[in-house]
Amino acid sequence: GEDVEQSLFLSVREGDSSVINCTYTDSSSTYLYWYKQEPGAGLQLLTYIFSNMDMKQDQRLTVLLNKKDKHLSLRIADTQTGDSAIYFCAERSPDYGGATNKLIFGTGTLLAIQP
Amino acid sequence: KAGVTQTPRYLIKTRGQQVTLSCSPISGHRSVSWYQQTPGQGLQFLFEYFSETQRNKGNFPGRFSGRQFSNSRSEMNVSTLELGDSALYLCASRPGTGEPLRHEQYFGPGTRLTVT
Numbered sequence: 001g002e003d004v005e006q007s008l009f010l011s012v013r014e015g016d017s018s019v020i021n022c023t024y025t026d027s028s029s030t031y032l033y034w035y036k037q038e039p040g041a042g043l044q045l046l047t048y049i050f051s052n053m054d055m056k057q058d059q060r061l062t063v064l065l066n067k068k069d070k071h072l073s074l075r076i077a078d079t080q081t082g083d084s085a086i087y088f089c090a091e092r093s094p095d096y097g098g099a100t101n102k103l104i105f106g107t108g109t110l111l112a113i114q115p
Numbered sequence: 116k117a118g119v120t121q122t123p124r125y126l127i128k129t130r131g132q133q134v135t136l137s138c139s140p141i142s143g144h145r146s147v148s149w150y151q152q153t154p155g156q157g158l159q160f161l162f163e164y165f166s167e168t169q170r171n172k173g174n175f176p177g178r179f180s181g182r183q184f185s186n187s188r189s190e191m192n193v194s195t196l197e198l199g200d201s202a203l204y205l206c207a208s209r210p211g212t213g214e215p216l217r218h219e220q221y222f223g224p225g226t227r228l229t230v231t
Contacts, residue, residue, distance in 0.1 A: 031218055033219075035222075041224055041225075042119075042205055042222040042223050042224040042225045043205065043207075043222040044222070045219055045220070045221060045222075048218075048219065088158065090158075092218070093160075093171075095171055096170070096171065100163065100170065100171045101146055101148040101163040101170075101171070101207070101209065101220060102148070102160045102163065102171050102173070103148075103150075103158075103160065103220065104160075105150075105157060105158035105159075106157075107157050108157065108158075
């Protein structure tokens with residue numbers, strides 16, 4: 001079935017690292033994504049990782065992928081108050097051999113920053 | 116480049132009415148998708164279009180329909196509105212060409228639909 005799971009809430013202190021975890025279901029997914037949603041806004045694409053990679057780093061963001069366990073994580077270094085948002089992981093659906101826009105989203109993790 | 120634009124941003128409708136939402140993709144993007152976001156169900160895929168053709172459809176009743184025009188702009192329509200249709204409707208675009216390298220989807224700000 002299609003089920004991407006995330007913990008609902010994470011609280012970190014400003015300046016610490018945040019690690020948001022995600023478990024996805026379909027081992028044939030080619031791309032996995034992280035999106036950020038601020039209140040009243042749409043989704044902002046943060047980063048993505050291709051399924052043949054283990055890690056991807058992009059400035060303060062590090063994505064780790066464990067295909068065996070179907071586990072994806074997003075690490076945000078030096079977390080700032082502007083990082084407060086809901087973070088969604090998403091897998092690209094394998095429908096039509098992966099040639100589809102359809103994304104299967106997780107439930108979202110609310111990241112709260114303590115000053 | 117301008118991002119994905121959606122109109123209107125907010126809408127209030129009554130049960131039984133119908134509604135049309137509009138999405139203009141990023142210039143040069145030919146592929147458009149629609150998603151529904153609700154507190155209970157989260158983000159769910161509605162449908163996607165490429166070159167005016169529907170390529171994939173999510174598990175929504177036939178009251179939900181869409182189309183894409185030759186300039187890649189897209190509309191979605193919901194007929195006979197129900198209270199449960201209250202949601203944020205998000206549109207996303209991607210180039211749709213140069214597969215598989217150009218896979219990233221960019222979302223608009225959404226249309227907040229409230230059904231009373």
